[in-house]
Amino acid sequence: MSGFKLPYNLIIAGVGGQGNVLISQLIARVFIRKGFTAVVGETYGVSQRGGSVMSHVRISRERVSAPIIPKGHGDLILGLEPMESLRILRDFGNPGIFTLTNTRPVEPIDVISGNLAYPDLPAIMRAIETLSNQAWFVPASKLALEMGNSLFTNMIMVGALIGAGKLPLTEQNFVDILHQYMPDKTFEDNLAAIRKGIAAIEKTSVEKR
């Protein structure tokens, strides 16, 4: 488990409606159950309406951290959307940061209307690689749609986070937390999504340094 320093600063980046807030809570609860202290800070309010959303999860021992990570101090970005991952890297990145990102864009309204163009996706991915110590690109939305619902994207990315091995997280940790905090009827699907994410990460790692 190299690179697990405390406080550990994890940022979940995405767009309103992608289930960002939910997985930030699940991850924080897993760490609290492991005996760590965890806090979560969110930028939301009107974010359900298509805006950028980020959640900060900070893991520490005993002392409670501020719920907002200082700029430039991210340790890992879990991105649910590629441009959002880059947005967060710009502000919170540093040479040691790890980035896992879903590869499917969610178009801003101004792109849909034709006022702006969505930036070149391969260029975004190259920038993410360059600005990260190590980057992983996961086709999470595609895998979620194969499961029949794009809403599983977030859980697939949780699986990717487990699979990347940068944090002491296991599938079993989430089994326990899903049982406690999520409706029974969604359990099997969420677990399947997490497993898909774990499997997907094995094929996608891009080593850099």
Next chain:
Amino acid sequence: MKHAHPITLNEPGRVELLMGNEAIARGALEAGVRVAAAYPGNPSSEIIETLAKAADPARLHVQWSVNEKVALEVAAGASFFGLRALAAMKQNGLNVAYDFLTNLNLSGTGGGLVLIVCDDPGGISSSNEQDTRYMARLTDIPLLEVAGFEDARDMIPYAFDLSEAIGSVVMVRSVTRISHGRGPVRYGPLPEISGTPRFVPGTTFVPFPILTKHQKRHDAIKRLERDFSDAPFNTYTGPDTPDLIIVTSGIGYLFSQESLDLLNLNGRVGIARLGTTWPLPEKWLSDILAKSQRFLVVEEIDPFLEGNLNEFIGRHPSLQRGKRVFGRQTGHIPDVGGLTPEHPLAALKTLLDIPYKTRPDSYETLVESESAGLVIERALGFCPGCPHRASFWSIKNALAKDGRGGVVTGDIGCYAMSMWPSGYQVAKTLQAMGSGAGVAAGMGVLGPMGKTQPVVAVCGDSTFFHAAIPALINARFNASNFVMIIVDNSATAMTGFQPHPGTGMTCMGQPVDPVEISDICHSLGVDVTILDPFNLEETEETILAALREKGIQVLIFKHMCALIEFKKAGRHYVMRVDSKKCIGEACGCDRYCTRVFRCPGLIWDPISGKARIDEAICTGCGVCADICPENAITREEA
């Protein structure tokens, strides 16, 4: 979430990840609160939503009130019957409740009465930025400020005890970063709930005689200047003779700690954290001021503490020699807006002349060169399938056809986005809850002076109950002329779909007869038309006809919020773009569907040069099928 909500568990010592607002609710349960009331408003809504999970009519009554003034009155009613009660609201809500509060302070209280106000620095989910702490001082009531998650739980029982000790309402102030953040909270025990509400014969709760009651409040504040020196929420950490002391409250505390860690200043700088920010604790603060000559005040939003600290020093000649206070007034922290960890960091760097770089210059350069042009902004917009998109589409088109330069007054709710491109920039005014109707009522009497532009007020269902009804009555009474469109999506959607009088369900889950908006309007003798805004043609024609009528025309556009409908019923339609019928760039429409309609679920595919449904986002509302001139967008029953 499934089992008994963890907030209700009587397991002292249990540690839960709680939102600040949930921690406040837990604190209220541990204090034995019996009545809790609020009107939804971010960042305060989750306090009542959480308490509702523990509600039980015989032990704990929880309600969504029609507005914040009524919520505080409801809580006061319980207090006058000897029960512990709370009201919760956002900063704008306190303005609504303030008339009552400025009399309640004099009339006094019975059972502990706690007013929780959650300010929204930066106006993240608000129509304004407002520091409500001044309002506590103005009203002569004590003010406590929550500085963390554990604090949020601890402070509420203390506030109830304090309220009962001084016979006054006590204000507890939180802010977005705490109310909407999450952290670990250790539970205390839940008390046995007992006791029958009783109004003690012979008691009165009136502001008279005014001067006697006013003096009593001032005496209580004087007493608290002394007693707050022993309050558990005022803490000092740091060296005995620091170079500088950070004086802070609220989220400023955690950000200040972070700054000291990053700059390695724990041996040089102290932190004085105030939980009781009004009145200031006389002895405790004097001791702090004796420790150093320089003070940096870190607070949200306005320089409330900073100003009071300067005033305090001014009143204490013995403390004056060479003291300097830095903060927002001195430009060391920006004048407006919420705090981030960078604010105390930057101020400390300046004041102590510390070189500090977050990341190497080489990385900064790399960020600039690598990400240039690759990150664009995301404008806010209505959700896919939102009935408001259809409503404003028709309002825009009807006003254009009417051709007299009609004016739309906006109001507070999701539909406030109608002033932006997502709502076709239809709304031209926006102020407080219900103000759209009031402002329209004023515009609507200008006809005899030669006004020719028609006026349309747009108001949501929950906003209608909150504050638009008096404006509508006023308009009827004073013979105003306008079209009032009530966009009724059967929820207080903006703040998280809370029920209101029109939805037929209380927050405790009790079914009740809904109060029909149309019945209220009918009783005023105004014309009322109800329609589904998803019928675009009928909607546009109805608006156009109403614009030509005199008097007040009420149009109720009734369609459930897409997020609720989607949760309840799933997709109604499977939408497709028929790639044979869509002639793409060759069509004279110039990408009408995506350029103008702007739904996130309907996108333009640059490769095929044609419109396409984004199946990951579309909720299947079916509306866009009606807007394509080539009928290329199809809907099939799901």
